[in-house]
Amino acid sequence: MSAAVASHTGSSLAAVGFDAARLTTGDIVSRSPIDGRVLARLPSVSRADYETALGRSQAAFSAWRAVPAPRRGELVRLFGEAVRAHKPALAELITLEAGKITSEAAGEVQEVIDICDFAVGLSRQLYGLTIASERARHHMLERWHPLGPVGVITAFNFPMAVWAWNATLALICGNSVLWKPSEKTPLTALALHTLFESVAKGFAEAPAGVSTLLVGARPVGEWLADDKRIALLSATGSTRMGREVAVRVAGRFGRSLLELGGNNAMIVAPSAKEDLAVRAITFAAAGTAGQRCTSLRRLYVHGSRYDAIVARLKRAYASLKVGNPLGSDTLVGPLVDAQAFEAMQTALAAARAAGGIVHGGERVNVAGHEAGYYVRPALVELKGPIEASERETFAPILYVFRYETIEQSIAANNSVVQGLSSSLITQDLSEAELFLSGEGSDCGIANINIGPSGAEIGGAFGGEKETGGGRESGSDAWKAYMRRQTQTVNYSATLPLAQGVKFDVE
């Protein structure tokens, strides 16, 4: 391991109370995308460990559901405070293990803090409804109850925030949590979970096992998918993974919440403000090295603006600083691994073969980090859709198309199988309203004058079609983590039946 990366990793883990020297053996290998070196080795949980964890989680659920929701919120509040206090160390670990530039890594930790704050408020607002009964001296209401152990499977590219979106809501709703992080980012998970455990240990009402970390690869995810004891399985990752998980969970009539791949578009209209458009495009398409589920992948530019926008983008792309994500002026860090680099090159070769004009996309040599996969983000000019532009390649490739009418561009936005995020850059109110209307974007997220990435936690996050249909984080997404019960109470001395049904007995 390079000395700098090794010492950073050790100190980040030590800051959250974990002894990094212990992490030397096991089948799960954490590698830094910065230089490809091994950061640590950890063992997967065995099936026997898994069974023990499930038993503990079920017992924890039985106790935790009886703790008043605002007290459950207090645990999450204390955890949020601990995350605040350790923000730099946690962010550094994200950079080391997932390769995010420092400001995006800090932004991800901030997202954890923000969802804790949101969940604390929510713990006093798990509102039900009262319903007018048709029967005299009856009242009806709808109440929300805890569900049970909630499984959370997460992807490498948001190695902290996605667990926090799920876990904080699941916990205040009275559930226990079992987290299977990506096998590419086990250290980040270990750090955040160690912090959670230390807070939970000092909180008298929190039972042991109220949240459990299950380090492992795909088989551990499959155990969760097949396990009837898991009341809800929230799975974030590729559409391939979601297709497998959805079928397994449905096979046992379980509940799943799926947050899968995107293929997000932006439309640049005739009235678009150019500087705003260029910044929005560049951050959304090249930021995070194109490794966000909401990264911009398809750009539709009106014919009247096409040449000017593409020329600006070529200049902006050429000036992007690609390099070590720990560097303060770096804007584009590495791809996660060799496989991601190969997938990017395969997509670019297909685009060239289909007549596309490719700008950028080549490997960038970063001195001292030759084993890292650094690339210049790519712009690909296309006349129409090709197979590669219809799927998600998890790398910074932006396919650029020309359009003539707003209706045509909205149809193009909606033409792919994914339905996560979308955006329109315009000063034209009618175009904006059409895009946001029922005849407009078919995605879970639709933005005007900002790019498709960088959501705030206050809104429900997720997408339609092959993105999976799940919603996490803000708004009323908490309802996915509870079961709804309709209750009717008769406080009269008689028994009138609904719908006027008569059933008189002596």
Ligand code: NAD
């Ligand atoms: P991935 O699908 O390879 O892995 C995600 C997780 O699923 C990992 O923990 C993995 O071990 C597990 N897994 C894989 N196959 C499984 C199976 N058959 N059963 C159970 N678990 C299984 O994804 P990745 O490469 O880590 O992440 C990138 C993908 O995640 C992209 O497609 C991206 O768009 C998507 N993503 C979506 C969102 C969202 O909210 N919609 C957020 C982040 C990432």
